[in-house]
Amino acid sequence: MSLLSAESRIYADAGPRSTWKSPWRRVTVIGGMIVAVVWLIVVFTVQWWAPYSPLEAVGKRLQPPSWDHWLGTDALSRDVFTRTLYGARQTLPVSLAVIVTAVTIGTVLGAAAGFMGGKVDSLVMRLVDVTFAFPPIFLAMAVAAALGPGLRNAFFAMVIVWWPIYARLIRGQVMAVKHRDHIQAAMSIGATRWRVLHKHVLPLSFTPALINATLDLGQVVILTATLSFLGLGAKPPSPEWGAMITDGAQFFYQWWIAVAPGIAILTVAMAFNFLGDGLRDALDVRAKR
Amino acid sequence: MPLLLLGIVTIAFCISRLIPANPLTSIVGERALNNEKVVAAAKARWGLNGSLPEQYFIYIKNLLTGDLGTSFRTRQPVTSDLLDRLPATLELAAGALLVGGVGGVALGAYAASKKDRPADHISRGFALLGSSLPVFWIGLVFLFVLYARLGWFPGPGRLPPRTKPPDQVTGFYTIDSLLDGNFTLFRQCLWRLVLPCFVLGWAYMGQLSRLVRAAMLDEINADYVRTARAKGLAERLVMRRHVLRNAWLPTLTILGFSFAQLLTASVLTETIFQWNGIGSYAVQAANTLDFPAVNGVSLFAGLAFLLANLTTDVLYAVADPKLRLA
């Protein structure tokens, strides 16, 4: 569940590394990569090979899985398999955009806080604290409710929830390197802050941020679906996974409607968990410190 | 702390009033919305007449006397609404914490002790599954498979059908039924807790077991453990005396932190399992824009968060000798 993702950085920094020799690591990373690549291919090419249109009625309604409709049809006679595939086009780009935006905002504010210190620092960190004090799902719900439903507003809500994680991370990195001798030296001979940031801090921060981002991507996918499930995400008739589960929940005995999008979410979240873990091992954060 | 609570109430008050929406639907119903007389009467009765600062001032004044106002929807004082529902949520959260906490530590410790063996892989996979599943979806799947199709577990809700709640003492149905000496009801209530607690606790179990496993592996490789092992201490004893005890600290951090998070994750679980607790109350309050209830719930969530943080700090101080000395 996304609510616990603040913890991801705790375990990202804990424990000895499994090595590539470990069969667990090999299987999970390769598996995760395959799943991620498959979904990426789906996102870019689905319009050329999907069996049906995701929005049009085809055949009879509420048909169980069959040869013609691999995952059956929903209440409006739309093909569930097609809709699940198209769902990737809703969820994945938004999730990716959330992470990229959150990382960017977090980096800028975190670096500013770390370098400038004083008032800027305490202002940014106060903001971070306040955001953390609100339970993520409540915050996202409040923002999405205030802005109205829609995937774009859900995006804003999720960025507001996620940026503080990265602000804190980058600030920590800045604070850690700021006092190192070579940085002090560089600054004393007139290197600009921007240069220090660019040359020294960012390369060091990149790895933990990348690992966190990968691990969080799965959680953002879940939160996107959760907001849609609560009616705050994608608007109908778009085949967003969470919204499809909401639709399916009403047709309890037509289980196939809700099962496919759930499994889609599960595969994506799992794949990014695996990849994040693998990335952490491969880049071995701790060894570099 | 009072200041933070005031801040939370103020933010909740502002957000709920600024959303372009009309709470009168939940008071007079959609059809009477265009009836001026009814609307005027309802506004007067429910304190929606004055300007926003006026309303805010009255709200805070009442708050200081312990009056959270009367819910538009239930027509009962918000305080009593919250107190009525608190035991349901606490029962759920405690159960989930038990599943997640005990399950997570056990799973993590077990995985660490079987490092890189099939048992390790299976438990890591199980843990990871928990944190990759959307709570609302797995809740539905469990209900469909384990309740509707197989009938192994009871359906949604806190009480078995055709049963009157036990006499209210604590509001916890499990405890109250014991106090009544009604063991059948106790068993039934406990049984009804299993699915929602598992759904809620699984995600948490996943996070925790990874953490415990990692912490334990760190400890297993630490020098003093190697020494202890070299001294010939039995593996089991090494595990219990040294490894588990030191792995306890990081566990504590996440444990306390998670309690507040569990309370909020219960929003989804309560909705799926028709649990008449604070989580579902919050959702209904938000959906109907029941101002007094929305503010009351926010206040409650803030309080829970602060308390959980405080408890963690205290536990941490107790558990960590270094901190205690300092």
Place this chain on the structure above:
Amino acid sequence: MDVNSLDVSRSYCDTCQIFNTAVYETLITVDPADPNKILPRLATSWEGNADNTVFTFKLDPAATFADGSAVEAADVKWSWERLANLNAPASYLMSGLKSLEAPDAGTVVATFEAPNSAFLPIAAASYLGVINSDVAAEQGASAAADAETADKAEEWFLANSAGSGPYTLESYTQGESLILARNDSYWGPNKPVFPRVTISQVKDSSSQLQQLQAGDADIAMQISLDSVSQLDGDSNVSTSVVDSFNYVYIALSPGAEGAENLLDVNVRKAIVKAIDYDGAIESLVAGKGKKQASPIPNGFVGSADLELPSYDLEGAKQMLSDAGLADGFDLDATYPEANVYGVDFSLMMQKIQQDLVKVNINLQLTPVQFPEWADRINAKGIPVTAVYFAPDHTDPSQYIQYFGEIPGSSWAVRAGGGEAGTPLDNPRESELLATALASSGDARTKAYTDLGQQMIDDAIIVPIVNPQLVLATASDITGMHYSACCNLDLGLLGLAG
């Protein structure tokens, strides 16, 4: 359960109708088998004068409240005046009341300012249930002109009742259960059978179905029309699917922001033609529903002789192209998130969207919660939206008062008309309504039929489906029914054998 209040005069909801009918009694009631037939309850006889302005009721001298005291005309007067003066959602039922008299303990006379043929059906509405005025007044209830502020009894009514019905309120836990206990000294002919009736909150249709099949519930009120087939062949359960008087509709508001194209009545009529009603009924309620001609529901006076809407894609395209809109246009369609009478609004709006796209009209669907919807509909307006309606009583006048393009009607204000001089104003409807309220028999039926046709021609309210209703009970329950005035009268239920 959608209970908003257990104070009969403040309540206004579907579950309230069941509760009110079980615990309080009205003077007259409606035959569950025929919505247009009135039966005695607290009153043994009733009559209106020739121009429908004065109504006289004679009370049954045997009638007693649950505490044993007699039901007197003063209680009726007090209860009705309280309803009128509370300015609660159901208070509109008493509008136009000039005076209420209780010349003796057994007679009630209601006089209206203008003809009001609707009053007998209204008197059967559960919100006009009679309260034991002595008991309630002791708890702070007031019927005076300032009852709106003076009455302090609402909270008391959440835990107590003071009626004459077959059951009394035992306890109520919001969101969980409403428990009724048998009124052992019930005065009426149908003695209540069950010592206790519990109405439980079971949110979804599938859990209700499970509980019914497992014998954990005796009656399930919301079995979805899609899952009713799951009950086929289960000998422990008896089900029937009956016609209801509820319906869901979409509303077109030419006065809303961004709805200028809808000002042309032919564009609205084209939209009416472009909807595939049979397909919608199949998709939304598994075919278990009916088409409905006008806002007056099937089975009510004035509904019988109107032409049902029909799907005519080519006709719709032709009308749009005549209006110069062959290329189509976009419309905002904000609707409340709801699932009512088994119809999911999201599904319905997606279906309408699929249909309208074929005439190049693109609906932008935005589901919102009811409070947001209410703000939008009454501020900027919403070009296309979806709502539902269940009758408060069995007189058709409520549909004109709410849907007609006449002053004071909700949908006149929302759609952007109603006042004299606005493009949607339909003065003919005001005249016809006055005629209908003053007349009886065939003249009344004719007036309401004409009103139905007027509202069809307005093309503001487009009923999509009049869903049927699943009555599902354990097989040993007798007397299950659906009543137009009261939803379900628990007093009529019994046990076989």
